Amino acid sequence: MFVNQFLFLAAVLFCIGVYGVIARKNAVLMLMSIELILNSVNINLLTFAMRNGSTDGHVFALYIIAVAAAEVGVGLGLVLLVYRNKKTISVDELSEMRG
Amino acid sequence: MIAQNIGFWIIAVLMVVSALRVVTTNNVVHAALWLVVVLAGAAGQYILLAAEFVAITQVLVYIGAVMVLFLFGTMLTRARIGAESDLNNSYKKLGIPVALVMLVAMGLALTRSFGDEKLPESAKVVSTQEVSDQIFGPYLLPFWALSFVLLAAVVGAIVLARKD
Amino acid sequence: MNLLAAETEVLAPLASGWFLENAWLIPVIPAIAFALIILIGKRLPMKGSELGVASMLASLVLSAGAAYQWIQRVNSATEEQFVEPVIRSWSWWRSGGFDFGIGQHIDGLSVVVLFVVAFISTLVQIYSLEYLRGDRRYTHFFAALTLFSGGMLAMVLADNMILFLLGWEVMGLCSFMLIGHWWEEDANSRAALKAFFTVRTGDVGLLVGISMLYFAANDWTQENLGLSGFSIRGISAWALSGEPNSTVIMVAAIALFIASIGKSGQFPLHTWLPDAMAGPTPVSSLLHSSTMVVAGVFLVARLYPVFFVGLDILGSGGNLIMFIGAITIVISAALAFVQNDIKRVLAYSTVSQLGYMMLGLGAGAWLPAVFHIFTHAFFKACLFLGAGSISHSASHHSFDMKRDMGGLRKVMPITFTTWIISTLALCGVFPFSGFFSKDEIIDNVGNNGYNTFMIVGLVGAFMTAAYMTRATYLTFFGEPRGASAGHSSHESHDDHASHDDHSSHGPHESGLLITAPLMILSVLALGSGLLNATPFGESWERMKLWVEPRAVEVVDSTYSGGPGESLIVNVPSAGEGSSKSVCGTSTPEIGVCYAPKLEHAKFKWSKAMLSMAIVFLGMVVSWILSMLLFTKRDARLVGLTQRVKILGVGHRFLVNKYYLDDLYEKVIVRSVAYPISSAAYWFNQNVLDGILHSISNLTRKFSGWVYKNIDQRVVDGTVNNSATFTKSVGTAAQPTQSGKVSQYGALLFSAAAVAALVLVIINT
Structure with missing residues (x-):
C-alpha cells in the first residue's frame, strides 16, 4: 500500500468537506461537512503514525474524536438556540456580522 | 497485501461517493445516513492502518453518539423529513473552484513529497x-x-x- | 552508617505520633463529608447538617491531637535543635517530566492554623444549625461550608505549592458560593461575583509566583534535598541558600504577594471584602473574618524565606509588605467610621487587622503576626456571630445600626457581654488576647527600627478603639430604634421570610445554639493571649517555643520510609558552632536553613502603657462624640458634615470608599473593554471600508482625470472601459462585508487554498 493512497483519500474528503461548508445553507448540514473535514485529518494522522511506527498519531486521533464530539454538542446547542430565536437554521439569515 | 489493497479501494470509492452525497443531497436525514457510511468507511480505513482502538472509538463515538445528536438536531429544528429545495446557498458556485484549487494544491504537495513511498509491510497492530x-x-x-x-x-x- | 548513628546520639530523636503522621486525614474528612452531604444530605433527618458538624468535630479532634503531639515533639528537642516538620508526600500525578506531589507538612505554623480553622469551623457550623434553620438551601449551605473547611485545611497542611493552590482555589470557589447564598437578590450575586473576580485578579500572581519559584528552584532542590521545586520545604531552603538570583526571587515574591493582597483584602484590592458581607453571617464570621482571609497572611508566613530574601525584610526603609500593610490599617479603619451596617464596620475592622498582620510580617515580626492570626480569629468570629445574634433575634435580620439597633444591652445580656469582651480584645486592652498579639506587632515593628510604621500602628490602634466604641454605642446603648424597639415595619425583611417565624415578638436573647459558640469564643478572646504573654516573662512565651521555626543550619539525611513516602530525619549540624545561626544573614556553609533568624523585642511596660493610653483615649473620645451625636443630638455636631465643607468632602470621600470601586468598574473595566470593541468597530468602519471606498474613489477620480486629459487623444472606448472596470472593482469589493458566514468561509478557504498552491509551486 502506498502512503499516498490514504493521503489522497483524506485530501479528497477534506475538499468535499470544504465544499460542503461553503455551499450548505442549513446549519446542521454545515456541521456534518465539518465532521468530514475532521475525519480526513484523522486518516492523515493514522497514516503518518503507521509510516513512522509511532503511536502518537493514535493519541491525537482519539483526542480529535473527543473534541469533535464536544464540538457537535455545542454546535447543535447553538443551532437549537438560533432556531428558537429565529425560527430558521439557515445561515444566510444570520447576517448580523455585516460590516 | 493485495486483499488489503482491494479492501482499501472499495472502501475509498464508497467513502468518496457517500461524502459527495452528504454535501449534495436535498434531504437532511439522507445526508445524515450518508455521513454514517463515510464514518463507517473511515473506521474501516483505520483498521487497515493498524489502529484498532481508534476504529472502535470511531464507531462508538461517531456512529453511536454523534449521529444520534445530528438526528436529534434535525428533529428539534423541525427540518422536513423529506426533500427540501433550499439547502444550498448562493455560494455553491464559489465552493467548487475553491475545493478544486485546494485539491490541486494538496495533490501536488503529496505527489512531490511522498511519490511512490510505501507503508511498512509488517506494521504490527497498535x-x-x-x-x-x-x-x-x-x-x-x-x-x-x-x-x-x-x-x-x-x-x-x-x-x-x-x-x- | 556508624558515623550517622554516633551523631544522632548527640540529640534525642524527636517525638512523633499517630496524629502527626496522619494529619493528612484532617482535610480529607470534610472533603468526604462534602460529597456525602451533596449526595444524600437532603434525605437525612437534619438535612445533611449533622454530617458537616460531625466531620468538623472529627477534624477538630485530629487537629487538637496533632497540636498536642507537636508540642511533645518540640519538648523532646533540645534548646537549639531544629524541630523537623513532619512531612509525608506521595506522588499525585506526573506529566512530561513534571512530578506533582501531594502530602502534608506539619510544623508549628500549620498546627496553629489547623487548630484555629477546625475550631472556628465547628463553632460556626453549630451556630448555623440555628441561624439558618428553615433556609431554602440549608443542605447546600452546609455542603459549601464543609468543603470550604476541607479546602482551607488542605491548604494549611500542604507540603507543596500545587496542593496549596488547590486549597486556595477551593476556598475561593466556596467563598463565591456562600456570599451568593441568597442569590435571588441582585446585590448578593453582584457581591459574590465581585469577590470572585477581585480575588482571581490576585490569584494570577499566585500562579506566576509558583511557576517562577519552580523553575528557579527545582534544580537546586532536586540536587541538594531530593525535593521538587514545588515543595514548600525545598523552596524555603533554596531561598535562604544564597543561590537565588535576587531579581528572580524579588519578582516571585511580589507575584505571590499580589495573591496575598487579593485574598487578604489588602489595599488596593480590599474592596471585595466589605461587599462580601452580603453572605449569611456565619459565612462572614468564618470565611471573611477569621479563616479564609488570613490565607494571604498565611501564604506570606508559610513562604517567609522567599519574602525575607526577595523583598529584603529587615532591610532599612521598609518594604512592599510593610507599606501595603500600613496603608491598609489606616484607610480601612477610617472607612469603618462612616458605615451604618454593623457587619461592614466589622469587615473594615478585619481588613485593618489583616493590615497589622502584614505589617508585622513585613517588619520581621513573624511570630507576633502569626499569633495575631490566632487571637484575631477568636475575637473577630465572636464579634461577627454576635452581630448575627442581634440581627437574628432583635432586629429582624437588619444590620443597620442607626435604624434598627440601640439599647440592646438589657435584652441581650449574653450577646452584650461577649461582644464587650471581644471588642476589648480587638482594641488591645491589657488582659485581653488582642493586647498580647497586636501590641507585640507594634512593639516589634518599632524594635526593628521602623519608627514611622510603629506610629502608623499606634494611630491604627487609636482608630480601632474609636470605631469599635462607636459601633458598640450605636448597638447596645442609647435608645432602642426601629426593629429593636419592637416596630415590625420593615418590608424588606420578608426576603428571608422562611426563617421569620420569630419576628412576631420583640427583641430577645438568642437560643443556646447561638449563644454557646459566642460564650466559648469570648472565653478564648479573653484568655488565648496568655499563650504568648510576653509581659510575664520568658516562661509564658509558649507560642514562641512551639510555633516559631528555629533558625539553625540543618544537615539533612533523607531515607525512604516506605513505598511512596519519605521521612526526613534531623541529623544535628556538625561542629560546636552550629548554635550560632547565620540563617537569613549570610550563606549557610554546611547545611541548609529553613527559617531566617529574627529578633524579638524586649517587653517594656512603658511602651505598653503608651499604647494603652492611646487606646483609652480613642475609646473616651469616641464615646463622648457618639453620645453627643447620637443621643443628645448636640446641635454643634449634628449635620457638621453638611455645614463644614472640608469635612463634607472628607465624609463623602469615605462614604464612597475612596472612589476605588468607581475607579475599578468605571475606569479600568471600561477603559479595557470599551476601546477594544470601539477600536474594532472603528477599524471596520474606517480602515476596511475606507480602503474600499478610497479605492473606488481613487479609481473614479483617476478615470475622470483620464477622461478629461487623454480621452480626446486616446481611443474613447478603452478609457471608458477602464473607468467602468475600476469602478466596478470598488463596488464589487464592497459586498464582501455581507455578514454571511458561508461567504466568509468561502473567502477564507479560497485564500488558504491559493496561498497553499503558491507555496507548493514556490517550493518546487
Missing part, C-alpha cells in the same frame, strides 16, 4: 495498551485539558439549549 500508555504517560496534560473541554462543552450545550 494495541490498546500502547495507546493508553501514551495517553496516561506523556500526553496526560492534554488529556486533562481535553476533559475540561468536554466538561465545558457539556455545560455550554446545556446552557445554550435550555429554555429560560
Whole structure:
C-alpha cells in the first residue's frame, strides 16, 4: 500500500468537506461537512503514525474524536438556540456580522 | 497485501461517493445516513492502518453518539423529513473552484513529497495498551485539558439549549 | 552508617505520633463529608447538617491531637535543635517530566492554623444549625461550608505549592458560593461575583509566583534535598541558600504577594471584602473574618524565606509588605467610621487587622503576626456571630445600626457581654488576647527600627478603639430604634421570610445554639493571649517555643520510609558552632536553613502603657462624640458634615470608599473593554471600508482625470472601459462585508487554498 493512497483519500474528503461548508445553507448540514473535514485529518494522522511506527498519531486521533464530539454538542446547542430565536437554521439569515 | 489493497479501494470509492452525497443531497436525514457510511468507511480505513482502538472509538463515538445528536438536531429544528429545495446557498458556485484549487494544491504537495513511498509491510497492530500508555504517560496534560473541554462543552450545550 | 548513628546520639530523636503522621486525614474528612452531604444530605433527618458538624468535630479532634503531639515533639528537642516538620508526600500525578506531589507538612505554623480553622469551623457550623434553620438551601449551605473547611485545611497542611493552590482555589470557589447564598437578590450575586473576580485578579500572581519559584528552584532542590521545586520545604531552603538570583526571587515574591493582597483584602484590592458581607453571617464570621482571609497572611508566613530574601525584610526603609500593610490599617479603619451596617464596620475592622498582620510580617515580626492570626480569629468570629445574634433575634435580620439597633444591652445580656469582651480584645486592652498579639506587632515593628510604621500602628490602634466604641454605642446603648424597639415595619425583611417565624415578638436573647459558640469564643478572646504573654516573662512565651521555626543550619539525611513516602530525619549540624545561626544573614556553609533568624523585642511596660493610653483615649473620645451625636443630638455636631465643607468632602470621600470601586468598574473595566470593541468597530468602519471606498474613489477620480486629459487623444472606448472596470472593482469589493458566514468561509478557504498552491509551486 502506498502512503499516498490514504493521503489522497483524506485530501479528497477534506475538499468535499470544504465544499460542503461553503455551499450548505442549513446549519446542521454545515456541521456534518465539518465532521468530514475532521475525519480526513484523522486518516492523515493514522497514516503518518503507521509510516513512522509511532503511536502518537493514535493519541491525537482519539483526542480529535473527543473534541469533535464536544464540538457537535455545542454546535447543535447553538443551532437549537438560533432556531428558537429565529425560527430558521439557515445561515444566510444570520447576517448580523455585516460590516 | 493485495486483499488489503482491494479492501482499501472499495472502501475509498464508497467513502468518496457517500461524502459527495452528504454535501449534495436535498434531504437532511439522507445526508445524515450518508455521513454514517463515510464514518463507517473511515473506521474501516483505520483498521487497515493498524489502529484498532481508534476504529472502535470511531464507531462508538461517531456512529453511536454523534449521529444520534445530528438526528436529534434535525428533529428539534423541525427540518422536513423529506426533500427540501433550499439547502444550498448562493455560494455553491464559489465552493467548487475553491475545493478544486485546494485539491490541486494538496495533490501536488503529496505527489512531490511522498511519490511512490510505501507503508511498512509488517506494521504490527497498535494495541490498546500502547495507546493508553501514551495517553496516561506523556500526553496526560492534554488529556486533562481535553476533559475540561468536554466538561465545558457539556455545560455550554446545556446552557445554550435550555429554555429560560 | 556508624558515623550517622554516633551523631544522632548527640540529640534525642524527636517525638512523633499517630496524629502527626496522619494529619493528612484532617482535610480529607470534610472533603468526604462534602460529597456525602451533596449526595444524600437532603434525605437525612437534619438535612445533611449533622454530617458537616460531625466531620468538623472529627477534624477538630485530629487537629487538637496533632497540636498536642507537636508540642511533645518540640519538648523532646533540645534548646537549639531544629524541630523537623513532619512531612509525608506521595506522588499525585506526573506529566512530561513534571512530578506533582501531594502530602502534608506539619510544623508549628500549620498546627496553629489547623487548630484555629477546625475550631472556628465547628463553632460556626453549630451556630448555623440555628441561624439558618428553615433556609431554602440549608443542605447546600452546609455542603459549601464543609468543603470550604476541607479546602482551607488542605491548604494549611500542604507540603507543596500545587496542593496549596488547590486549597486556595477551593476556598475561593466556596467563598463565591456562600456570599451568593441568597442569590435571588441582585446585590448578593453582584457581591459574590465581585469577590470572585477581585480575588482571581490576585490569584494570577499566585500562579506566576509558583511557576517562577519552580523553575528557579527545582534544580537546586532536586540536587541538594531530593525535593521538587514545588515543595514548600525545598523552596524555603533554596531561598535562604544564597543561590537565588535576587531579581528572580524579588519578582516571585511580589507575584505571590499580589495573591496575598487579593485574598487578604489588602489595599488596593480590599474592596471585595466589605461587599462580601452580603453572605449569611456565619459565612462572614468564618470565611471573611477569621479563616479564609488570613490565607494571604498565611501564604506570606508559610513562604517567609522567599519574602525575607526577595523583598529584603529587615532591610532599612521598609518594604512592599510593610507599606501595603500600613496603608491598609489606616484607610480601612477610617472607612469603618462612616458605615451604618454593623457587619461592614466589622469587615473594615478585619481588613485593618489583616493590615497589622502584614505589617508585622513585613517588619520581621513573624511570630507576633502569626499569633495575631490566632487571637484575631477568636475575637473577630465572636464579634461577627454576635452581630448575627442581634440581627437574628432583635432586629429582624437588619444590620443597620442607626435604624434598627440601640439599647440592646438589657435584652441581650449574653450577646452584650461577649461582644464587650471581644471588642476589648480587638482594641488591645491589657488582659485581653488582642493586647498580647497586636501590641507585640507594634512593639516589634518599632524594635526593628521602623519608627514611622510603629506610629502608623499606634494611630491604627487609636482608630480601632474609636470605631469599635462607636459601633458598640450605636448597638447596645442609647435608645432602642426601629426593629429593636419592637416596630415590625420593615418590608424588606420578608426576603428571608422562611426563617421569620420569630419576628412576631420583640427583641430577645438568642437560643443556646447561638449563644454557646459566642460564650466559648469570648472565653478564648479573653484568655488565648496568655499563650504568648510576653509581659510575664520568658516562661509564658509558649507560642514562641512551639510555633516559631528555629533558625539553625540543618544537615539533612533523607531515607525512604516506605513505598511512596519519605521521612526526613534531623541529623544535628556538625561542629560546636552550629548554635550560632547565620540563617537569613549570610550563606549557610554546611547545611541548609529553613527559617531566617529574627529578633524579638524586649517587653517594656512603658511602651505598653503608651499604647494603652492611646487606646483609652480613642475609646473616651469616641464615646463622648457618639453620645453627643447620637443621643443628645448636640446641635454643634449634628449635620457638621453638611455645614463644614472640608469635612463634607472628607465624609463623602469615605462614604464612597475612596472612589476605588468607581475607579475599578468605571475606569479600568471600561477603559479595557470599551476601546477594544470601539477600536474594532472603528477599524471596520474606517480602515476596511475606507480602503474600499478610497479605492473606488481613487479609481473614479483617476478615470475622470483620464477622461478629461487623454480621452480626446486616446481611443474613447478603452478609457471608458477602464473607468467602468475600476469602478466596478470598488463596488464589487464592497459586498464582501455581507455578514454571511458561508461567504466568509468561502473567502477564507479560497485564500488558504491559493496561498497553499503558491507555496507548493514556490517550493518546487
